[in-house]
Amino acid sequence: MSVTDLLLLVAAGLVGGVINSVSSGGSFFTYPAMLLTGMTEIQAATTTLAALTPGNLAAVPEYWPEVRANRHKYPREMALVFLGGLVGIWLLLTTGSDVFGELVPWLILGATLLFAASPRVRVWAQHSAPSVTDGLAGSAIVFLFSIYLTYFGSGVGNIMVALFIIRGFGDFFSANAAKNLAMSMGTIMAMIAYTIAGYIQWAELVPVFVASAIGARFGARWARRIPLAWLRAFIIAFGLFVAAWQFTR
Numbered sequence: 477m478s479v480t481d482l483l484l485l486v487a488a489g490l491v492g493g494v495i496n497s498v499s500s501g502g503s504f505f506t507y508p509a510m511l512l513t514g515m516t517e518i519q520a521a522t523t524t525l526a527a528l529t530p531g532n533l534a535a536v537p538e539y540w541p542e543v544r545a546n547r548h549k550y551p552r553e554m555a556l557v558f559l560g561g562l563v564g565i566w567l568l569l570t571t572g573s574d575v576f577g578e579l580v581p582w583l584i585l586g587a588t589l590l591f592a593a594s595p596r597v598r599v600w601a602q603h604s605a606p607s608v609t610d611g612l613a614g615s616a617i618v619f620l621f622s623i624y625l626t627y628f629g630s631g632v633g634n635i636m637v638a639l640f641i642i643r644g645f646g647d648f649f650s651a652n653a654a655k656n657l658a659m660s661m662g663t664i665m666a667m668i669a670y671t672i673a674g675y676i677q678w679a680e681l682v683p684v685f686v687a688s689a690i691g692a693r694f695g696a697r698w699a700r701r702i703p704l705a706w707l708r709a710f711i712i713a714f715g716l717f718v719a720a721w722q723f724t725r
Contacts, residue, residue, distance in 0.1 A: 481513040489684040493691025501711040503630040518573045522670040525629045529663040539653030560622025561662045581722035587631030588715030625662040
């Protein structure tokens with residue numbers, strides 16, 4: 477790894493950490509940086525997915541009271557996440573890099589649109605979705621997004637929060653606690669499987685780990701001074717740029 481590649485990964489990790497500390501969408505910055513270091517699409521995507529793990533795990537203790545308050549709901553939801561996560565891993569490993577490379581531009585575009593739609597989805601979930609709280613439709617949605625979580629994962633965090641509101645976790649903090657546990661489980665499963673498969677590039681992952689932690693710790697205060705609407709618009713615009721870049725590669 478060259479000094480230029482190292483600096484690029486550190487910069488992407490810092491920006492991604494700042495972005496994730498106040499919103500989500502940090503992977504829109506780390507994924508293209510990893511591509512520019514020479515990784516294949518599948519290596520960059522799986523390494524970026526692994527980079528999500530520490531942040532999700534670190535947030536779990538902060539929400540432990542919310543986890544305890546809803547502990548009776550977790551066996552069902554985590555079983556859905558586990559099964560969906562297994563399917564996502566199986567799909568990636570069996571379809572291989574050629575299929576994944578063709579899907580990447582569409583996945584990035586879809587992730588950007590998911591990110592853009594997530595506030596409205598969350599509002600809908602809080603006020604208009606009781607009919608799918610305990611039904612098969614809600615279970616199917618959690619299962620499908622769990623497949624997406626371990627197959628690609630970008631942009632899924634805000635949607636997961638909305639899903640767990642739909643599933644009866646109540647307020648934002650309780651749903652966010654469930655999201656952190658679900659994403660921790662999914663990303664740990666993916667990290668183990670894709671490391672064994674040889675996809676995750678640990679030499680490039682470590683600088684992103686460290687830089688994103690620094691960005692999240694020290695950049696959050698600065699980022700909070702920026703209006704959230706401006707920050708979200710920047711993330712969406714950059715996501716669309718990355719999607720367009722991938723379509724033209």
